[in-house]
Amino acid sequence: MLHRQKLTSLEICAGAGGQAIGLEQAGFEHTALVEHNSDACDTLALNRRQWEIFRQDVRDFDPLRDAGIDHVDLLAGGVPCTPYSEAGRQLGNADERDLLPEALRLTEILRPKALMIENVETLAVQKKFAGTRKALSERLTDLGYKFHISVLDAQDFGVAQRRRRTVVVALRNDIPAKFQWPSQKWELAPTxxxxxxxxxxxxxxxxxxxxxxxxxxxxxxxxxxxxxxxxxxxxxxxxxxxxxxxxxxxxxxxxxxxxxxxxxxxxxxxxxxxxxxxxxxxxxxxxxxxxxxxxxxxxxxxxxxxxxNAFPPPVAQAVASSIAEALTSAAGERAA
Known part of the structure; x- marks a missing residue:
């Protein structure tokens, strides 16, 4: 009889825990959460004393040196939206607050089985960010990952809010199972x-x-x-x-x-x-x-x-559950 393997995650730009809650609900065990905002770190600690929280700029974070981590199943994060939002002047990778490069840096170091990044809708749909999308896809391909990008609306997952967000998912090429985006679960969201x-x-x-x-x-x-x-x-x-x-x-x-x-x-x-x-x-x-x-x-x-600024937990759970399904089914295929 096969038992479902324990899946581990490391989250950057964790904020108040919206994505972290969703990952937890999908069965991931957090090895570390990195967040620079003091209030958000206090929020995480207030709700989950067992989580290992690193209060620092992700650009200074070394997973092995700081947390003793050399591998995780999933690297996740809601990197700052400001470089790609209308309110933030949409400077993209010219904005010093752009932390997509840090997600790629940590992907190269940790070689996680999967990557999950959340950001504003415009990152996926606006023509001016086509170059960013292409560069992200090419870099992940070079690192040995299959690249997926989509826009998900929170109201399709039972959240009483119109909230369309870009989600990037990448699975390592040696994962045989195919990733499937979660389907809409609610025909009509609660009011x-x-x-x-x-x-x-x-x-x-x-x-x-x-x-x-x-x-x-x-x-x-x-x-x-x-x-x-x-x-x-x-x-x-x-x-x-x-x-x-x-x-x-x-x-x-x-x-x-x-x-x-x-x-x-x-x-x-x-x-x-x-x-x-x-x-x-x-x-x-x-x-x-x-x-x-x-x-x-x-x-x-x-x-x-x-x-x-949070990623709605039900949406994070839905995406993370699809990732977990791909990773565990892949493990099952190897064990069969």
């Missing part, structure tokens, strides 16, 4: 109201059920801002207008859900969302697909930035 009604009512607000009926669609993409700028509200004006259609005030976040005296007011002036409740960062985390018991460290704004 914001469905996900947040209980939380909105948790502080005694009697209008939560009425509010939830009005919040009858999925959320726009949560925006966390960079670690240096932004993150105090739910995004630019166009995003706030989308939130207002679901009776949410996107001007800032709240310390707590509405209390018993909160009155829902429908205002139709210049800032028509001002009579609506604001989201707490914990509510934003629910819309991002984090487990309800996941805790965040740091100030309210710092916590919201961690949430807004």
């Amino acid at each position: 914001v109201g469905h996900v947040l009604e209980e939380s909105m009512a948790s502080n005694g607000w009697p209008g939560a059920a009425e509010w939830a009926r009005g919040a009858s669609r999925v959320a726009p993409t949560l925006v966390g801002g960079s670690m240096k700028h932004g993150g105090g509200d739910l995004g630019p004006r166009r995003s706030k207008l989308e939130w207002a259609r679901m009776h949410v005030n996107g001007n800032s976040t709240a310390e707590a859900p509405p209390g018993p005296d909160f009155v829902l007011k429908h205002a139709y002036g210049k800032n028509g969302w001002e009579g609506y409740p604001k989201l707490t960062y914990s509510q934003a985390a629910l819309l991002q697909g984090f487990p309800p018991d996941w805790k965040f460290s740091g100030s309210r704004t710092a916590a919201y930035k961690q949430v807004g």
